[in-house]
Amino acid sequence: MWYLSTTIHSALDVARRDAATKVFFPCSTVRCAETAVFRTQLARDLGCLLDVDEEVAQWCCLPLALDVGGGVHVPDFVVDYHDGTRLLVDAAEKDGSSEIGEAAASEGIRHRFVLRSEMESGFRLQNAKDLLRYAGHRTPLNDRIRLLAALEEAGSLSIAETFNLFREVQPLTGISWMILHRFIQTNLDESLLGPETVIRRYQSRGLSCVLCQNPRWPPSSGSPTHLQLGRRCASGARFRVEPSRHVVLVLRLPQEANLHEYELASLLLVGVLPKSRRFAVLKPNIDRRGQASVDDILEDFRQARSSLVLWPFDVTIPEVVTLAADHVLDVEPLRPHHLVAAIRRVHGELVGFSCSPWRPPRENRA
Template sequence: MGIKHDAVAVASARKRAATYNFQPGPTVKLEGRKLFRTQIARDLGCLLDVNPAVTSWVCMPTTLQVNGQPYIPDFAVFNDSNDVTLADAGDRHDPDRDIEAAAKRAGWNYRCVSREEIYEGCRLQNARDLLRYADYSVPLGDRVRLLAALDEHSSLTVAECMSSFREGNPMAILAAMILRGFLDVELDETLIGPETSIRRIR
C-alpha cells in the first residue's frame, strides 16, 4: 500500500506541475519533462543550467518517506564528480532535518537552496537572459570565426565578439555558445553588457 500511495502522490504532483508554464521555457541540462512546482523552483533550475559543475538534472525525481508521508523533492542534480543530490527550492520550507534524514536513509545527498541564495546578485538574471536563446542553432561559420578570434586575442568583450558573426543573430549565437560550454563569462558581478569579457573554454 505504501508503494502504491507513493506512486499516486508522484503522479498527482507531476500532473499538477505539468500544467504550469513558468519562464524561461528552454533548458540546457534538464533530462526528461519540465515539471516545476513554482516559479522559484524554475529559477533554481536556471541556476543549475549555468553551473559548470552540474552535468544534468531531473525534475521531481523520486519519493522520500518523511514522517510517514510521501515527499517529492524538486530536483535530482548530477555533478561532474558523478555525485547525485536531491535539491529543493527554499520557498517550500527552511532546511528541514527530517527531509535530509529521509534522503540519507534512502541513500541520497540532500540540499535545500534558500530563496536568498537563488536571488542574490546578478547570476539568475544573467541565466534567464541567456536561456532565452538555449534552443538557437549556431551556424558553423560563426562558431569557427569567433573561436578563431578568441584563440588570437585570448579574450574579447561582448561588443567585440559581435563583429565575428555573419550568418545568424549575434546575441543568440553568443548566448547559445556560452550555454553549450564553448565560452566562459562572468555571471555574478554584473549584468552581461557590451564590456563583459568573453573567453574560450578549452
C-alpha cells in the first residue's frame, strides 16, 4: 500500500513537471483556480471551452492520479459546476478505458472523456480562443460603466454599435474581457464573432453554496430560489449571488410575524439599497376568497428595477409571480434591523447569512 501511494504521487509530480515545460496558445485563462498546465493542445482547447461555459465555476489542471488496473492515470482537469457537480475530465481523440471511470467512482467523483469531434463542432471553440487572446487585459471602469449603461437602456446592442462607447481601451479588447468575466453575454455557438454579433447584459443563473455546493436553483426544476433566514445548512456555508438586471424579492411572512414591523423594515430599504436602482415595496391585494390579484404587482415589476413583495404565508403565490421572482425569502420572526441587513446582503453581491437546503413553498392553508 505504501509503495502504491508513493507511485501515484510520483506519477502526478512527473505529469505536472512535464506539462509545465510545454506552451500552448492562448496562454491566458479565466477560471483556472491554480497554475494552468497542459499536456496537449487538445487539452488546452478544452480549457478554452471551460472558460466560456456559463455552468462552470472553476477548474484545475492535472488534479490527482488514479490507480487504474495497476497503472496510474492523471486526468486533464477537475471541473466544479455552479450546480454543485464535480467532474474529472480528459480531452481525447476517442473514448478511453472504462476502468478510468471506475477508478474515479471509487474516489467518489464522476469522469468523462470529451472528444475532439465534440470540441471542434460549431463556432464555440474558435470564439473562445479569440476572446481569451484578451484575457490578460482589463476593461477600465469608465468604459465598463458606459457599455453597461447603454445595454441597460437598449436591452441589447450589436458589437459595431458599441465602438463609440470605448475611450480608454480598444473596443474588442474591452468587450472580450467583459464577456469572459460575465458582465455581458453573447451566443458563441451561432456564428463567429463579428460586427453584427448581439451582446446583452449577463443574466445570473441563480445561487450555489460556495462551501457545500448545495444548489439553490435545482437544474431539474423551474422553482424559484428559497432562502431561509436564521437557519443553517450542515456546513454553515455562505452563498454568493451574482447581480442581475432586474431583481424581484418575494418576502413570505409567517402568521405570527408583526406585519407592520416588516413593512417598516422594508420601507427602510429604499434608503439602504443603491441609489441607482428604483426600488418598489409591494403588497398584494387579497380578496375574500384568500386569492391575490397580481395585475398591479406585475405592472410594478415592469416599472421598478427592483421590487420587494410582502406576501402572507397562508396565501399561495401565483405561478406568474413565482416565475418573475429572483428570490423567495421564507422569513422567520426577526427584528426589523436584522431583516434590513439580510435583504440588503441578498440584493448585493455577497450574501452574509447562512443557507439551508431548498424546500418547496408551503401550501395554501385556506
